[in-house]
Amino acid sequence: MIDRIRIIGIGMGSPEHVTGEAAQALSTVDVFLVADKGGAKADLVAARQRVCDALIPSDHAYRVVEVADPKRGPDAERDDTAYGQGVRDWHAARVDAYAEVIDGLGDDETTVGFLVWGDPAFYDSTIRVVDALVERYAAAGADVEHDVIAGISAPQLLAARHRIPLNRIGASIHVTTGRRLVDEYDPALGDVVVMLDGGLACTELADAYPDLELFWGAYLGSPDELLVRGRLADVIDEVRRVRAEARERHGWVMDTYLLRQPADTPTVPAVTGYPETGPLTDGVVVVRPVTAGDWQVVRDEHNDEESLRWDLFGKPYTDDEARQKAAQARREWRSGRAARFVIVDAATGEGAGVIGVMRMGPPGLGLLGYGVVPAFRGRGFTTRALRLVSRWAFESAGLAVLELGHKAGNVASGKVAARAGFRAEGRLTARLPNPDGTRSDEIYYSLTKERFDAERPE
Template structure:
């Protein structure tokens, strides 16, 4: 039985954005379990591997195991009920895949999960770990925060995420249009594969958008401006970047 699971926020893959606490936690891990999402996202796996080599080196022996990630399904085509069921099925398949490995590890091992950004923001790792406690536990869980995409977005654009006396609303592209109101204040949008903010242009053309892709990485791209004036460029740019890299991770802020 393993002794500990370390859930480590690694920011966006840049060693300079990994906290001292996260770096120390990396050096305590015996086995890293990393989701293999196919060739298109192989560079995300390699970025995690490079971080381990950078911070651990030869100071501590460790293994790096790539686990084929179960297929998630066509999220964009599902309604809310089907989407929730699909995600739960995907989580269950992930739990089974990780448990099959964990149950074979040496007694007392420490397992590490490397979380892009921060484990608190739209990431399933902590839910997976909770489920693993039921199948492969008990074990201790330690969570180490990382620099998140919204933090980097604000830093790169040199802005705060909120204005004086206003709120910050964090949501997903799937929920943006049905939720949006200027009364929400500043809105941070994550997990938006289709730039749902396009559907706000007619009613809210004067929104300002601060957008960033591959934040903290060598391919980082930033854009900002009045939503109605830049949205067509962003749609075309996002498609171009996906074609070029095989994947896109982007985040944006909408400001009334």
């Protein structure tokens, strides 16, 4: 019975890329399980064998057992849900196949090793499969320990071969697959590393982003290594040709590439966020930006019966949801999506409610939302907070018009709006959904900067 499973990253197939730690680990394994993917991938199985031959001392006895890899469905034609389910089914079938082999091992074969191409952390399922195996043995009362040894992965070797760091100074790196690239590409992502790309998806970006710099590498670490670097629109045809010829020769191709913004592109997207502000107060009420620590007031305001009654969905927040809402407030503020404030009692420091401005629709327009917890209702807190935030929105955030709306019947909300100087603009039929599937009319209000300046509601 086995007592240890070792997941060993072997780099890109050359014994020279195997780390010292991995080389030592190789010499402790009795049986290597290698997925036999058939046909074109036979070269990769041979490369694994070469690594073992080169690095395991001749006095250490071991076996390599090829385990037929279960068939996978047609990934390219699947949507994301079907793809995910397909991969999970495939993993389960792999776990069964490995368990069958392990159960048939000899008594003296106690350490099993998985040789992982590159590094086990990059687009490789071995860790998940071994977790499932370990769990299966634990359920049967057998204690099997496991460890993971890092290897050199394709993106690392790509960067080394092109003699570049993968990130620009202080910027992020986005690692994705060919399957996702076109859907998710956005210059705001920064530098993008693409793996698992059967069809060179960056071809589809060449017209829209011709100036991206492409660093492409195939068969990295092998004697057949191919490298191309250049402006995407200039080199894409060459890469397509070189890649197709190589695929023809080998019967398979594995390539990885980096798409990098031109050097003069700012590494941080232009700041469109709201200006930072400290607490704003009129002496009775303080409003200050929501922080992660304000989650309880975010929850309590939302979950109050009266708030849920007028809410679009009528669903209370769980504590975790409230924590996430509060934690996201900083990012929303910085991105300019919403400026969320907590309303605080100036006398006691107690959280009374929330008020926020969302930037939406035409430029210069902000949509307000607000609410206080029951203990603070009827004390004018919301009106005071609305005045403070309106002033900030016009004078500091550069907004020209503030709008807000409430469901017809929500009289209290309308009174707050009117007291803070907002003018009813009209009734919008069936604009707002109700939790029971019906829809309510919305009473809409606005306040322009001109009117605010002229009337200066106090």
